[in-house]
Amino acid sequence: MAESLRRLISNETCGLLQEKLEGWYKDYRMNSCDQNLNQCCEIMELSAMIQGQLFSILSQTAQEGGHYAGVETIKSRLLPWLGTCFSSPVPGRPFETSSSLFQESRGKDRQLRELANSRNHEIQQLERELNATRLKLSLVQQDLKASQAKEECALRNLEQLKDYEQQVQMLKDEIAILGAKKSILQSRLARSRSPSPRLGRSRSLSPLPMKNISPGRARLTNVSRHAHLVERFSDIYAQERLDAQTLLRSYVDDLEMAQRIIYVAAVESFHAAKKAFRQFKMRVRKTLSLSFSGPESFEDTVMDYIIRQEDLYDVQSSVSEVINAMNINPKISFPPEVDFIMISSLIRELCRVAFSMQTLDPPLDIAFASEGELFNEHKYRRSYDSDFTAPLVAYHVWPALMENDSVIVKGEAVTRRGALWSHRSRSRSRGRSQSRGHSLSPLSHGADHSRHLPSRSRSPSPLRSGSPRL
Numbered sequence: 212m213a214e215s216l217r218r219l220i221s222n223e224t225c226g227l228l229q230e231k232l233e234g235w236y237k238d239y240r241m242n243s244c245d246q247n248l249n250q251c252c253e254i255m256e257l258s259a260m261i262q263g264q265l266f267s268i269l270s271q272t273a274q275e276g277g278h279y280a281g282v283e284t285i286k287s288r289l290l291p292w293l294g295t296c297f298s299s300p301v302p303g304r305p306f307e308t309s310s311s312l313f314q315e316s317r318g319k320d321r322q323l324r325e326l327a328n329s330r331n332h333e334i335q336q337l338e339r340e341l342n343a344t345r346l347k348l349s350l351v352q353q354d355l356k357a358s359q360a361k362e363e364c365a366l367r368n369l370e371q372l373k374d375y376e377q378q379v380q381m382l383k384d385e386i387a388i389l390g391a392k393k394s395i396l397q398s399r400l401a402r403s404r405s406p407s408p409r410l411g412r413s414r415s416l417s418p419l420p421m422k423n424i425s426p427g428r429a430r431l432t433n434v435s436r437h438a439h440l441v442e443r444f445s446d447i448y449a450q451e452r453l454d455a456q457t458l459l460r461s462y463v464d465d466l467e468m469a470q471r472i473i474y475v476a477a478v479e480s481f482h483a484a485k486k487a488f489r490q491f492k493m494r495v496r497k498t499l500s501l502s503f504s505g506p507e508s509f510e511d512t513v514m515d516y517i518i519r520q521e522d523l524y525d526v527q528s529s530v531s532e533v534i535n536a537m538n539i540n541p542k543i544s545f546p547p548e549v550d551f552i553m554i555s556s557l558i559r560e561l562c563r564v565a566f567s568m569q570t571l572d573p574p575l576d577i578a579f580a581s582e583g584e585l586f587n588e589h590k591y592r593r594s595y596d597s598d599f600t601a602p603l604v605a606y607h608v609w610p611a612l613m614e615n616d617s618v619i620v621k622g623e624a625v626t627r628r629g630a631l632w633s634h635r636s637r638s639r640s641r642g643r644s645q646s647r648g649h650s651l652s653p654l655s656h657g658a659d660h661s662r663h664l665p666s667r668s669r670s671p672s673p674l675r676s677g678s679p680r681l
Contacts, residue, residue, distance in 0.1 A: 215271060219264045228257040286316075383435060429514040433572055436518075440568050440575065441612065441619055447560055448609055448620075455557040462549050467625075470608045472543045473557070477610055479536045480558050481577050483529040484565035491524065492517060518570050529562040530555050575619065577610035591624040601626040
């Protein structure tokens with residue numbers, strides 16, 4: 212670049228251009244038009260030569276600076292000049308026009324940069340909001356996982372608690388058995404230590420061998436099992452019954468109908484459980500009779516086996532039998548879109564308790580009852596909505612628990628005046644409504660017919676009275 216600039220100075224082209232400009236200025240007035248045009252063209256040729264050399268120097272200078280050196284200078288000064296200096300129609304305005312264009316270009320560039328900056332700022336703001344939302348979502352997911360883990364832990368703890376309760380009950384039974392054995396051993400020890408006159412006189416004779424007959428599990432645990440089952444029966448009345456009643460009230464508006472349904476479920480549960488117990492006992496007796504040998508009585512052995520193997524009781528079969536019996540009972544009704552299976556948990560607990568009560572000596576059962584009977588204050592207590600001056604029972608809410616002829620746990624009944632008359636009218640109206648509403652299926656008809664057959668048990672079995680059947 213320096214060598215090109217030196218050659219431009221040594222050629223004296225710039226000086227010659229200055230001399231021609233001064234000479235043309237002196238002779239301009241005297242020259243003709245053609246002479247002045249010739250002078251102008253000569254000066255333009257010299258100027259073009261100088262500009263060509265200057266462009267070469269400009270190119271070399273830009274190359275020496277690198278790819279991006281001098282870009283702003285070329286944009287701000289050379290390009291506006293190239294676009295306007297040769298085509299400006301007004302003399303003396305090219306520099307002003309290039310300046311205004313340059314300022315306009317710079318203004319537009321500044322607006323574009325500001326717009327790009329604002330867009331970038333908005334994008335960054337959206338990215339920050341998106342990141343914050345993702346963070347909140349991850350926190351919510353973590354909380355959900357923690358809640359699920361806590362729920363699973365609570366379920367496991369509940370299952371462990373149930374297992375602990377079963378183990379505690381088993382330990383209590385074992386303690387009762389051990390206590391009974393201890394008392395028996397102590398009594399035998401006391402009898403062996405006490406002197407016998409007959410043995411004293413004949414000490415030389417050897418005593419006769421005595422059979423070591425130990426009481427079975429049924430007799431040893433009878434007291435503890437009796438107390439446990441009575442308590443469980445009361446708990447079902449206080450808790451499971453109310454839960455089932457609340458569930459029924461969401462489908463049945465009539466409180467009386469809900470209470471009737473629960474009472475019928477309790478009665479049918481005892482009937483099904485006693486029937487299952489008799490069948491189970493017959494199977495056990497048949498199985499053990501083939502290989503029985505021992506000091507204990509055969510009946511004690513059978514009962515001990517049943518107590519130890521109560522888990523073999525098919526309670527679900529009894530639940531299905533109870534629900535089938537309730538479906539054909541004319542004293543209760545239910546919306547057709549709902550099934551009695553919704554209270555199956557109550558029925559299942561009642562069947563289990565009733566089955567276990569048959570292993571006691573003597574067994575426990577619920578009292579015989581019928582609507583319209585004379586209220587017995589030794590068996591039942593009146594409900595809060597009863598007529599306390601009425602002598603007759605309108606309907607039963609919960610059965611009484613009996614041991615032979617003794618009342619163990621009182622039941623609950625509703626007393627109202629005119630109970631017998633209202634009972635008969637309701638029975639006739641329900642019979643007419645059921646005959647108009649639907650007909651029984653062949654299976655239900657057969658079941659209903661079999662329930663009206665004479666009972667072969669020792670006590671009378673009421674037909675569809677809602678009372679316990681033996």
